[in-house]
Amino acid sequence: MRAAHPVGLPGVDALTSAPLVLPARAGPDDLVRLCALVRTRLDAGGGSVVCDARALGGIGLDAVELLARLELAARRAGGRIRIRDAAPDLRALLSLAGLRFETEREAEGGEEPGGGQERGEPGDPPP
Template identity: 45%
Template structure:
């Protein structure tokens, strides 16, 4: 008698969360790469470390795109390390729920 194959992706360790980093000045290419990384990973926990110097609308746009990409793939995404400037900007734009 044989047992079935284990559940989940055979080559991905889902016991550890996927960890990614958002740089201070994220470019469209960097955000596209991070979104592609999310799309390729099986659904699970994802932690995104935000550079404490990240600020401005480029960072807000990047966070919104990452949150949307994660939601589409069924990930549980959390952000860590946002500085006070970015946090205030997210509140101002109504996107503070992203953090």
């Protein structure tokens, strides 16, 4: 009897879901819905939910409150949230508020996920 080999690519989690895209503005009903989505995704498996913060408008306390509540919902479900594509101003405001989040930046064309460029851009000085 042979041991079953995992299906798929090694090191790639097949259960990783698409990022949770956050709206530009979230009202109270949106907040309840987003927290429920975070809990549902964590209940389905995985230790974290990636939240795409690119659309968050008006970097201010509303965005901080949204992210803090999502993190609280995630922690209550035994997980965390990771923030993708957060604007530098938002990251600074979160830090100022004393909130620490795992952040990630989606790779742009010509870049590797680690942030290194595969090739130079036109107009870049030589290495």
